[in-house]
Amino acid sequence: MAVQINPSILSADFARLAEEAKAVEGADWLHVDVMDNHFVPNLTLGVPVVESLARATDTPLDLHLMIEDADRWAPQYVEAGAGSVTFHAEAAAAPVRLAREIRAKGARASMALKPATPIEPYEDLLPELDMVLIMTVEPGFGGQAFLDIMLPKIRRTRELISKHGLQMWLQVDGGVSAATIERCAEAGADVFVAGSAVYGAENPAEAVRALRAQAETVTAGAAWACSH
Ligand SMILES: O=C(CO)[C@H](O)[C@H](O)COP(=O)(O)O
Numbered sequence: 001m002a003v004q005i006n007p008s009i010l011s012a013d014f015a016r017l018a019e020e021a022k023a024v025e026g027a028d029w030l031h032v033d034v035m036d037n038h039f040v041p042n043l044t045l046g047v048p049v050v051e052s053l054a055r056a057t058d059t060p061l062d063l064h065l066m067i068e069d070a071d072r073w074a075p076q077y078v079e080a081g082a083g084s085v086t087f088h089a090e091a092a093a094a095p096v097r098l099a100r101e102i103r104a105k106g107a108r109a110s111m112a113l114k115p116a117t118p119i120e121p122y123e124d125l126l127p128e129l130d131m132v133l134i135m136t137v138e139p140g141f142g143g144q145a146f147l148d149i150m151l152p153k154i155r156r157t158r159e160l161i162s163k164h165g166l167q168m169w170l171q172v173d174g175g176v177s178a179a180t181i182e183r184c185a186e187a188g189a190d191v192f193v194a195g196s197a198v199y200g201a202e203n204p205a206e207a208v209r210a211l212r213a214q215a216e217t218v219t220a221g222a223a224w225a226c227s228h
């Protein structure tokens with residue numbers, strides 16, 4: 001499957017997480033933003049909530065860890081039931097060791113880059129990862145405007161993935177909506193996180209279907225989309 005749509009529960013009602021997860025059944029993954037009020041200026045949820053959420057939904061959990069000391073915490077989110085764990089390059093002391101540990105524990109390993117962090121220094125790490133996340137807003141809050149100056153970085157990352165012949169996924173997160181998803185897909189993204197565009201819609205499941213259809217119109221013709 002080329003296109004994946006991952007609703008972000010950051011924009012959901014935290015008092016009704018199980019229902020909100022069910023409202024987007026049909027989505028590929030449920031994106032869970034973990035913030036520690038240090039790596040980003042906001043605080044969300046931790047391991048016990050992820051454990052409960054994993055029991056409450058059949059949709060696999062895509063954890064986005066915006067926390068310091070990712071090396072210590074990321075493995076605990078695999079144990080909590082995450083199917084994919086994304087740590088920030090800026091927060092991991094030993095990203096290769098951490099990616100290997102996440103994979104060894106049975107989850108997909110992914111690395112995120114803040115807007116000011118380039119992909120080039122991480123080229124040699126790509127084979128250790130299942131996904132790269134290019135942030136298209138400054139991490140910390142939902143509902144921010146999409147940074148279109150990130151499009152060249154998405155394109156460059158897709159080129160590096162192709163150059164190395166890898167099957168990995170390329171996720172974008174932040175301001176992804178009907179107005180921006182096609183540009184992300186054209187640049188080479190295939191996994192789309194959408195918070196406010198899904199949970200702000202009258203019918204979240206329908207918003208997921210519409211975003212998927214929009215992205216698929218672009219990826220259907222893309223050479224890189226045929227490789228997975
Ligand atoms: O990681 C995030 C913020 O740091 C969120 O996943 C992201 O902002 C989703 O919200 P929206 O689609 O409304 O921008």
Ligand SMILES: [Fe+2]
Pocket residue numbers: 008031032033064173193
């Ligand atoms: Fe996120």
